[in-house]
Amino acid sequence: MSLSEFISQYEAAIRLSFFFGVFLMMALWEVIAPRRQLTQSKSVRWANNLGLVVLNTIILRLIFPAAVVGMAAFATKNGWGVFNHFTLPFPLVVFLSIIALDMIIYLQHVMVHAVPTLWRLHRVHHADLDYDVTTGARFHPLEIILSMLIKFAAIMVLGAPVLAVIVFEIILNAMAMFNHGNVRLPLRLDHVLRLLVVTPDMHRVHHSTEDNETNSNFGFNLSLWDRLFGTYIDQPRKGHIGMDIGIHSCRDPKQATWITGLLTLPFVGKIEGYAINRREWSKPE
Secondary structure (H helix, E strand, O other): OOHHHHHHHOHHHHHHHHHHHHHHHHHHHHHHOEOOOOOOOHHHHHHHHHHHHHHHHHHHHHHOOOHHHHHHHHHHHHOOOHHHHOOOOHHHHHHHHHHHHHHHHHHHHHHHHHOHHHHHHHHHHHOOOOOOHHHHHOOOHHHHHHHHHHHHHHHHHHOOOHHHHHHHHHHHHHHHHHHOOOEOOOHHHHHHHOOOEOOHHHHHHHHEOOHHHHOOOOOOOEOHHHHHHOOOOOOOOOHHHHOOEOEOOEOOHHHHOOHHHHHHHHHOOOOOOOOOOOOOOOOOO
């Protein structure tokens, strides 16, 4: 059995192992070297954030039993997608597929900030009053479904092979937990790492309550997309210790933390100045 066949056969177990392994590593790191002092009850936040993760997992399994791996296999079998029309070395196809999927996730992230209706869904992710490893997996079920449909379309257009999709999903999940971690990295190491990948300090800027900082640093894996498309901000205006996390208009823990509030959040309140990729900022009077 080849490595590709092994990974495809045991995809679910491999992904689950990576998820729990990275989650436990980040959770321990947050205890040993936290970047910020948490302001909310960690047990309450974790119970609700992880409860939302479980709910989303169940919903996805019910609606899309084969998920992205099934779509990749179907596209390959039927010869769909760009990469199925060119003769390229398989490792190169895997590499290019991963890079292309990462760019699509970046563009998707920009889109859910730019379109008011989609920002309503994405607010669930941003409304977290603290920032740690569980924030990285906290999304409204409707946004999770939308994201899955976008991945389906991307896989069909690209013709990404099964191996590339599995590897990308593992990297995406692991990096989402890493760059949402409330962890402290040496500043010099952070500077070097963010030349290639998104670090916790880089992505934390994106969770600022300041409008133009919220609409920056959209990447999850590679940092080059933000630099290339002009959405990169190096540091938060108030610094990582002084910056406020969350959304100005959603500070009530019942709405911003409890799962009942998170599920109804897209349908309440005004959008205000976060949508349409607002980039300007003026000093409050």
